[in-house]
Amino acid sequence: MRKLEVDVAIIGGGPAGLAAALAAHDQGAAEVLIIERNHELGGILQQCIHHGFGLHRFKAELTGPEYAQRFINELKDTDIKVLLETMVLEVTKDRTIYAVNSREGMLEISAKAIVLAMGCRERTRGALRIPGKRPAGIFSAGTAQRYMNIDGYIPGRKAVILGSGDIGLIMARRLTLEGAKVEAVVEILPYAAGLARNVVQCLEDFDIPLHLESTVTEIHGDDRLEAVTIAKVDENWRPIPGTEQKIECDTLLLSVGLIPENELSSGAGVELDPVTNGPKVDDTLMTSIPGVFACGNVLHVHDLVDNVSKEAERAGAFAAQYALDKLPAPPRRIKVEAGENIRYVVPHEISLERPVEFFMRVQRPEADVYLDLGGLRRVKKPFVRPSEMLDITLSVEQLSKLEGDTLRVRIVSGKEAGVDA
Amino acid sequence: MKREAKTKKAVQVAIVGGGIIGTLTARELSRYQLDVLLLEKEAEVGWGTTKANSGIVHAGIHEDPGTLKAKYCFPGNQMFPRLCEELDVSFKQTGILVVALAEEEMDMVHMYYQRGLERGVPVRLLSREEVLAQEPNLSEDVVGSVFAPEGGAVMPFELAAAAMENAVANGAELMTESPVIGAWVEGEKKYLETPTHIIEADVVINAAGLFADEIARMFGDDYFRILPRKGEEYLFDLELAGLVNSIIFPVPASKISKGILVIHTADGNIMIGPTSDNVPAKDDLGTTYSGFERIFSETRRLVPGLDPRKVITQFAGLRAASDRGDFIIEFSPNVPGLLHLAGIESPGLTAAPAIAADVPKMLEEQGFKLTPKENFQPRREGVVRFRQLSRKEQDELIRQNPAYGRMVCRCETVTEAEIVDAIRRGARTLDGVKFRTRAGAGRCQSGFCQPVIMEILSRELGIPAEQVSKRGAGSEQVKYEAKELLGKGVS
Numbered sequence: 001m002r003k004l005e006v007d008v009a010i011i012g013g014g015p016a017g018l019a020a021a022l023a024a025h026d027q028g029a030a031e032v033l034i035i036e037r038n039h040e041l042g043g044i045l046q047q048c049i050h051h052g053f054g055l056h057r058f059k060a061e062l063t064g065p066e067y068a069q070r071f072i073n074e075l076k077d078t079d080i081k082v083l084l085e086t087m088v089l090e091v092t093k094d095r096t097i098y099a100v101n102s103r104e105g106m107l108e109i110s111a112k113a114i115v116l117a118m119g120c121r122e123r124t125r126g127a128l129r130i131p132g133k134r135p136a137g138i139f140s141a142g143t144a145q146r147y148m149n150i151d152g153y154i155p156g157r158k159a160v161i162l163g164s165g166d167i168g169l170i171m172a173r174r175l176t177l178e179g180a181k182v183e184a185v186v187e188i189l190p191y192a193a194g195l196a197r198n199v200v201q202c203l204e205d206f207d208i209p210l211h212l213e214s215t216v217t218e219i220h221g222d223d224r225l226e227a228v229t230i231a232k233v234d235e236n237w238r239p240i241p242g243t244e245q246k247i248e249c250d251t252l253l254l255s256v257g258l259i260p261e262n263e264l265s266s267g268a269g270v271e272l273d274p275v276t277n278g279p280k281v282d283d284t285l286m287t288s289i290p291g292v293f294a295c296g297n298v299l300h301v302h303d304l305v306d307n308v309s310k311e312a313e314r315a316g317a318f319a320a321q322y323a324l325d326k327l328p329a330p331p332r333r334i335k336v337e338a339g340e341n342i343r344y345v346v347p348h349e350i351s352l353e354r355p356v357e358f359f360m361r362v363q364r365p366e367a368d369v370y371l372d373l374g375g376l377r378r379v380k381k382p383f384v385r386p387s388e389m390l391d392i393t394l395s396v397e398q399l400s401k402l403e404g405d406t407l408r409v410r411i412v413s414g415k416e417a418g419v420d421a
Numbered sequence: 422m423k424r425e426a427k428t429k430k431a432v433q434v435a436i437v438g439g440g441i442i443g444t445l446t447a448r449e450l451s452r453y454q455l456d457v458l459l460l461e462k463e464a465e466v467g468w469g470t471t472k473a474n475s476g477i478v479h480a481g482i483h484e485d486p487g488t489l490k491a492k493y494c495f496p497g498n499q500m501f502p503r504l505c506e507e508l509d510v511s512f513k514q515t516g517i518l519v520v521a522l523a524e525e526e527m528d529m530v531h532m533y534y535q536r537g538l539e540r541g542v543p544v545r546l547l548s549r550e551e552v553l554a555q556e557p558n559l560s561e562d563v564v565g566s567v568f569a570p571e572g573g574a575v576m577p578f579e580l581a582a583a584a585m586e587n588a589v590a591n592g593a594e595l596m597t598e599s600p601v602i603g604a605w606v607e608g609e610k611k612y613l614e615t616p617t618h619i620i621e622a623d624v625v626i627n628a629a630g631l632f633a634d635e636i637a638r639m640f641g642d643d644y645f646r647i648l649p650r651k652g653e654e655y656l657f658d659l660e661l662a663g664l665v666n667s668i669i670f671p672v673p674a675s676k677i678s679k680g681i682l683v684i685h686t687a688d689g690n691i692m693i694g695p696t697s698d699n700v701p702a703k704d705d706l707g708t709t710y711s712g713f714e715r716i717f718s719e720t721r722r723l724v725p726g727l728d729p730r731k732v733i734t735q736f737a738g739l740r741a742a743s744d745r746g747d748f749i750i751e752f753s754p755n756v757p758g759l760l761h762l763a764g765i766e767s768p769g770l771t772a773a774p775a776i777a778a779d780v781p782k783m784l785e786e787q788g789f790k791l792t793p794k795e796n797f798q799p800r801r802e803g804v805v806r807f808r809q810l811s812r813k814e815q816d817e818l819i820r821q822n823p824a825y826g827r828m829v830c831r832c833e834t835v836t837e838a839e840i841v842d843a844i845r846r847g848a849r850t851l852d853g854v855k856f857r858t859r860a861g862a863g864r865c866q867s868g869f870c871q872p873v874i875m876e877i878l879s880r881e882l883g884i885p886a887e888q889v890s891k892r893g894a895g896s897e898q899v900k901y902e903a904k905e906l907l908g909k910g911v912s
Contacts, residue, residue, distance in 0.1 A: 133707045136897060178903065
């Protein structure tokens with residue numbers, strides 16, 4: 001068994017892992033190692049060949065591979081080590097990583113700090129419990145995207161897409177551009193789950209019908225998918241009898257949510273948040289295990305990769321500080337609480353020692369509201385939507401005014417707020 | 422193809438159907454100097470009722486006295502440890518609990534206990550405290566239980582595939598994608614027609630499961646019916662492993678089924694089901710809203726911690742129940758040399774090894790002379806399961822074969838070498854690889870690994886990706902190459 005010792009080990013070479021590695025290196029960590037299971041860096045960005053990445057960070061509309069390449073190029077000028085086609089099997093509490101690849105066999109890597117950056121996976125048909133048969137032709141949207149954009153195959157000629165998440169919307173356009181017909185996008189919520197710009201650019205521009213408050217109630221076909229039945233749902237998401245409609249199709253794509261991939265984290269004993277399915281972290285993005293940090297979609301599912309990069313840079317920098325023994329435990333710990341119309345907030349805990357950038361999502365869309373951070377800062381928001389993350393920073397000075405040991409984040413209506421803050 | 426143009430082939434024994442009964446029978450007959458041919462209509466064996474079976478190795482306390490089910494169940498159970506060891510398939514002897522949730526249900530518990538004692542089945546009565554000590558996540562309402570420690574679970578598909586592989590290694594022949602479309606008798610010989618072959622046989626063994634009545638009718642032998650009865654099952658994420666340690670039965674409300682159970686599968690997942698619904702069609706493999714609701718409401722009475730959000734997949738199978746309500750294990754009274762192994766519903770999987778072991782005896786009783794092979798090899802070449810090895814063993818294995826260092830299925834920790842080995846042993850499809858290796862059976866349900874497995878199947882079988890299927894012709898996953906549809910005007 002080959003043994004390695006590093007300052008910062010980063011699990012995952014997607015956008016989060018790349019940004020974390022570069023930041024850790026910039027902070028002066030001597031040995032930074034990225035462990036990546038694929039044969040190339042970049043993660044899921046490599047199959048996202050559409051544009052729209054990097055608007056915030058680079059003020060440019062890049063494709064996924066282009067966005068990744070900017071980081072990969074930066075990496076080339078550093079001594080950051082990369083292990084490709086290497087699968088991490090286990091992470092332990094004392095920060096030992098067991099990983100395999102075909103060249104070196106089993107690796108035992110001891111790290112002073114670890115950054116978890118494994119990303120997320122797609123929810124499956126099984127998790128939705130769609131009744132009916134089990135023919136071929138049912139894919140999660142990301143799997144279909146990989147078949148089309150990496151392997152060069154089209155799943156079928158007539159598709160229905162269940163769920164209006166961003167990958168589903170992007171795939172509706174992609175299938176259409178490849179000559180397939182997208183018969184419908186079906187969404188159980190009364191509004192689209194993906195970004196507003198994707199609804200316009202991927203559905204409306206191509207006349208693809210979006211069925212809201214609807215779901216797939218049955219799957220037909222023995223060998224290959226032949227049709228799906230869709231129906232309207234009531235407020236409890238139960239199909240309404242009499243509203244069924246059968247749509248012939250040979251392909252069903254599922255874009256029904258993403259789940260952070262935390263099997264390694266929970267194996268190590270990292271405490272998870274049942275709402276985000278990601279680790280609970282403090283304002284240094286450190287998890288419940290000292291020296292183990294998390295960022296990107298393994299922490300919570302992000303809307304834009306630009307936000308992933310930003311968050312990962314902080315995780316990487318703090319991981320380096322920890323490895324270099326420059327990150328003392330804070331004297332005070334303040335709990336962050338999700339209040340009215342806030343589904344979750346990251347981080348879960350803060351120290352008042354440093355400025356904090358909060359990422360959060362709302363539970364339901366609202367217009368004309370204020371985002372309130374424990375009364376310390378209040379920001380006007382013309383719209384809040386579950387599909388778009390909210391991002392706000394509190395300075396040390398603002399934090400210093402906090403009373404008590406809880407910071408409550410909530411959405412308040414314009415009426416309640418009274419005045420603009 | 423015209424009948425005259427088809428390839429003719431003569432064997433001594435032809436088995437119709439590669440389910441658990443057909444494959445174990447093929448293995449039993451491969452102990453003798455016999456030409457044995459098994460015809461399977463699907464791309465691989467074990468694809469029908471066997472695949473969707475709950476996988477329970479019953480203890481032998483549920484079956485009513487005087488039935489063939491009772492005759493074969495307990496002896497079958499006793500054969501499993503050795504059979505699974507020889508074939509290197511997983512068998513978890515978890516034990517079976519029948520749990521009473523009310524005082525009045527204790528009568529049935531005592532009845533099963535007595536029945537067990539009479540049949541020589543090891544059984545124990547457990548008090549409320551003893552049951553809860555053994556299964557802490559059971560409902561607080563539990564009153565008492567009968568425990569049969571020799572019950573357990575196997576992966577039924579794995580067992581059928583392994584039995585077939587061993588039968589073939591011992592000289593039996595397998596023809597897949599070979600549905601029987603015609604059958605007749607000429608003199609002493611029986612004939613079976615497939616799309617490509619005419620098979621002449623001295624003995625035909627009808628192990629065609631759901632279609633056993635149709636095969637019999639092709640021979641003009643029309644005296645039983647197969648009545649499909651559907652069972653839906655819901656499988657949980659491995660995260661819930663350990664919620665129960667054994668297989669948990671309720672006290673059944675009816676005589677038709679044993680109730681809906683909580684199953685500790687041989688792979689360690691928790692699974693709940695099956696429903697028991699008579700359906701008219703033999704292809705009705707759909708799951709339903711109603712099935713989901715009944716299964717969860719029944720099983721959550723037993724184990725309240727079953728969380729519907731942790732379901733990773735669901736499926737349905739059809740039991741091949743006969744209109745006799747019992748197994749039909751007999752030579753046809755109308756067609757000499759036609760042996761029916763039909764109506765094999767629960768506890769058919771448990772009974773299967775005992776039924777298969779009876780087949781040579783039944784042939785001898787009909788005057789066939791069987792000569793044992795001297796070189797019969799009961800053991801199947803062992804399968805490497807990377808995830809079950811120690812770190813040191815994994816390291817050594819990768820040095821011998823670097824393909825063990827290429828992880829294909831991250832959720833279930835399955836390597837490229839294991840997939841290549843499964844293909845070498847007969848996997849031809851994505852489902853075949855999944856059931857043999859577990860690649861794609863985990864929480865992401867093959868979202869990440871399917872394109873890679875497809876590439877490996879395409880490479881190893883020498884076929885284009887568009888021909889790689891989920892489970893045989895017609896179920897191909899990707900249908901077109903990029904740009905192929907452009908300008909075709911799909912509407």
